[in-house]
Structures are given as structure tokens and as C-alpha cells.
Amino acid sequence: MREMLRLFVVVTLFGAISGGILAGVRAGTQERIEYQQIKFVKGPAILQIMKGCTNDPLTTRFKIKDGKEERAFFVGVFDGKPNTVAFEATGKGYGGEIPIIIAVNMDNDQIVGVGVTTHRETPGVGARVQTDPKFTSQFKGQSIKEPFKVKGDGGKIDAISGATVSSRGVTGAVVSSGEIYNRLKSNIVEKMKSIKS
Amino acid sequence: MAKTAFQEFTKGLWSEVPPYRLVLGLCPTLAMTKQVDMGFGMGLAVTFVLVGSNVLISLLRKVIPKNVRIACFIVVVATFVIVVELLMQAYTYELFLKMGIFIPLIVVNCIPLGRAEAFCYKKGVLPSFADGLGMGLGYTISLTVLAIIREVFGNGTFFNQPISFLGPSFQPFSFMITAPGAFVCLGLMLCIMNLLGKK
Numbered sequence: 358m359r360e361m362l363r364l365f366v367v368v369t370l371f372g373a374i375s376g377g378i379l380a381g382v383r384a385g386t387q388e389r390i391e392y393q394q395i396k397f398v399k400g401p402a403i404l405q406i407m408k409g410c411t412n413d414p415l416t417t418r419f420k421i422k423d424g425k426e427e428r429a430f431f432v433g434v435f436d437g438k439p440n441t442v443a444f445e446a447t448g449k450g451y452g453g454e455i456p457i458i459i460a461v462n463m464d465n466d467q468i469v470g471v472g473v474t475t476h477r478e479t480p481g482v483g484a485r486v487q488t489d490p491k492f493t494s495q496f497k498g499q500s501i502k503e504p505f506k507v508k509g510d511g512g513k514i515d516a517i518s519g520a521t522v523s524s525r526g527v528t529g530a531v532v533s534s535g536e537i538y539n540r541l542k543s544n545i546v547e548k549m550k551s552i553k554s
Numbered sequence: 555m556a557k558t559a560f561q562e563f564t565k566g567l568w569s570e571v572p573p574y575r576l577v578l579g580l581c582p583t584l585a586m587t588k589q590v591d592m593g594f595g596m597g598l599a600v601t602f603v604l605v606g607s608n609v610l611i612s613l614l615r616k617v618i619p620k621n622v623r624i625a626c627f628i629v630v631v632a633t634f635v636i637v638v639e640l641l642m643q644a645y646t647y648e649l650f651l652k653m654g655i656f657i658p659l660i661v662v663n664c665i666p667l668g669r670a671e672a673f674c675y676k677k678g679v680l681p682s683f684a685d686g687l688g689m690g691l692g693y694t695i696s697l698t699v700l701a702i703i704r705e706v707f708g709n710g711t712f713f714n715q716p717i718s719f720l721g722p723s724f725q726p727f728s729f730m731i732t733a734p735g736a737f738v739c740l741g742l743m744l745c746i747m748n749l750l751g752k753k
Contacts, residue, residue, distance in 0.1 A: 393647035
């Protein structure tokens with residue numbers, strides 16, 4: 358019986374100590390890991406649509422609670438003023454969710470740029486929503502409050518031929534980002550005040 | 555006859571080098587040698603785990619009851635593996651993405667568990683440390699050599715940089731990059747090692 362107890366105690370102690378160490382390491386690396394994920398997954402899209410900003414949008418960021426979710430916002434400084442935010446939204450595509458990064462000018466609610474990040478659309482067909490700049494540039498300069506639709510659905514966005522579903526997915530993502538923007542604008546403005554240019 | 559710590563260290567580099575002599579840890583040897591950076595990274599990750607778990611297990615060998623020793627070994631090895639995984643994620647994210655599932659799979663790699671059972675549970679801290687370092691470096695060198703052969707001939711690059719000494723007419727021998735190419739390459743290496751080791 359005593360021997361049995363010793364086995365229990367030793368294994369339990371091993372587990373507990375190892376759990377403690379891992380929790381410590383995780384807490385210590387969490388922030389850096391988050392930054393790396395942003396840099397390699399969302400980073401290229403953010404930097405591309407925020408071209409011309411004078412800060413590093415990847416480090417100038419804040420989070421806002423939106424219901425159960427927490428959304429990350431990246432701030433771009435243009436002409437010495439932090440007036441642009443980029444954030445993520447998703448729409449339904451052909452191969453699943455299409456996540457996009459959209460940048461909005463806070464002064465006039467205009468879209469600065471749209472970039473598709475990690476998608477599972479068909480290579481060479483639906484995937485062109487990411488690689489064809491002609492498609493995403495249609496949103497540039499438009500008001501984010503507009504209810505975008507592809508031409509086939511009675512809107513004015515030119516879908517990529519052969520990839521209507523993917524184009525509709527990106528358009529839907531832009532519309533849902535408009536909803537997020539409207540919902541959280543006051544919070545964004547509040548947080549932007551604390552950012553120095 | 556007791557061996558010195560130095561002998562324990564050097565045996566891992568040549569006479570008992572893990573993939574070629576002990577023929578252990580072959581899964582990552584085949585999968586992680588497409589590119590030199592992958593092979594090298596894998597080797598260093600295994601070295602870190604081996605040194606850490608070897609030292610800790612030999613320190614605790616009086617505390618660990620015989621009946622549950624394997625469970626304790628796995629906890630120790632798994633802890634070090636997760637530490638490596640988190641550190642790689644934080645500091646070498648691109649390599650982490652490339653190596654993917656093979657980092658957590660170090661836990662079930664036969665080398666750390668095998669060394670713990672066959673060596674550290676019976677020997678002191680210093681020989682265990684030397685053994686872990688030697689085995690780890692031997693593994694790193696083995697993987698790097700295999701990766702150099704496969705990447706240079708299969709892809710015409712070295713550390714992802716194009717190399718020029720093969721001349722402009724060189725056509726990559728892409729078979730080397732594929733999984734069967736890994737087996738053939740490993741087989742040739744084993745053959746060479748056996749020839750060299752022949753007395």
C-alpha cells in the first residue's frame with residue numbers, strides 16, 4: 358500500500374511541476390507568438406493595403422471586445438495623423454470562410470484597401486480574389502457604409518469571371534466589415550485618441 | 555570498465571551516431587531533410603530536448619520508482635518538447651511553420667526515451683549530459699548532411715539560396731526531394747557508414 362501511494366505521489370508531482378513550468382513558459386512567450394502570427398499571417402496583407410503609412414501598423418494595435426469575440430485593430434499613420442484602421446472580417450466563399458483585412462479612413466469612412474489573407478479557394482480560379490489587384494481595388498475609395506453586391510446580384514462590383522462565389526464571398530466580407538465598423542466606431546475613436554502620431 | 559565523459563560524448567558523434575548506427579529516430583530523418591534549415595533546426599531541437607531530459611532524469615533517477623519510470627520519462631521529455639515548440643513559435647516562426655507536426659512528434663521519437671531508459675536511469679549526471687550532447691550533435695550532423703545532399707541535388711539550392719558551382723546547365727534531380735528519394739538517400743548513407751565502419 359505504501360509503495361502504491363509513493364507511485365501516485367511521484368507521478369502526480371511530475372505532472373504538476375511540468376504543468377507549472379509550461380504555464381510559465383507560455384505566459385512568457387505568448388505576446389511574442391501573437392506578434393509572429395500577426396506578422397507572418399496577416400502582416401503582408403496589412404502592410405500592402407496600408408502602403409505609405411509612416412509607422413509600423415503591426416505594433417500599433419489595440420483590441421476591442423465585440424460581443425463574445427475580441428477584434429484586433431491596426432492603426433496606420435498617414436501625413437502625421439493616425440487616421441486609418443485595419444481589421445479583419447470574413448465572408449463565405451467557395452471553399453469555406455474567406456478572411457479579409459480591410460483598412461478604413463476614419464475621417465471620411467472611405468475604404469483605403471482590401472486584402473485577402475488565408476483562404477481555401479480553388480487555386481487559379483477563386484484564388485484570384487487574392488492575387489488579382491484589379492478585383493480588390495474596386496472597393497478602394499468607396500464608402501464603407503455602402504451595401505456592396507456583385508453585378509450578377511444587382512450591385513456594381515465586377516466579379517472575377519468563373520469565380521463568382523469567391524467574389525461574392527469577398528464582397529460579403531466587405532459588407533460585414535461595414536457592420537463591424539458601424540457597431541464599434543465609437544469605441545475605435547475612443548481608443549485612437551490614446552495613440553500618438 | 556568505466557568510460558570517461560569525453561568518451562560518452564564522442565560515441566554519439568561516430569560509433570553510435572543515432573540515425574546511421576543505432577537506426578533510431580528515422581521518421582524525422584526522412585521527413586525533415588528536404589531543406590538544410592529544416593534538418594538543422596530539427597537536429598538542434600532534438601539536442602535541446604535530449605540534453606535537458608538526460609540531465610533531469612539522471613538527477614531524479616533515485617526518486618523515480620521503477621514501476622512508473624516510463625510515465626515519468628514521457629512527462630519530462632514532453633515538457634522539454636513543448637518548451638522547444640513554444641520557443642520556436644516565438645523566435646523562428648517561419649521554421650516552425652515548415653516543421654509543423656514534427657516538433658511535437660519529438661516526444662515519441664525513440665532517441666530521448668531510449669537514452670533515458672538505456673542510459674540516464676543508470677548513470678550519473680555528467681555522463682548523461684555528455685551522452686545527450688553527443689547524441690544530439692550527432693543527430694544534427696547526420697540530418698544536416700542528408701539535407702545538404704537532398705537539397706543541393708534535388709533542388710539546386712543550399713539554405714534556400716541558389717548555388718552556382720553546379721553550372722548553368724544543371725537540372726535539379728527532383729527525385730531526391732520526394733519521399734522515396736529520402737529512403738534511397740538514407741540507404742546509401744547507411745551503406746557508406748557500414749563500409750567505413752568495417753574492421
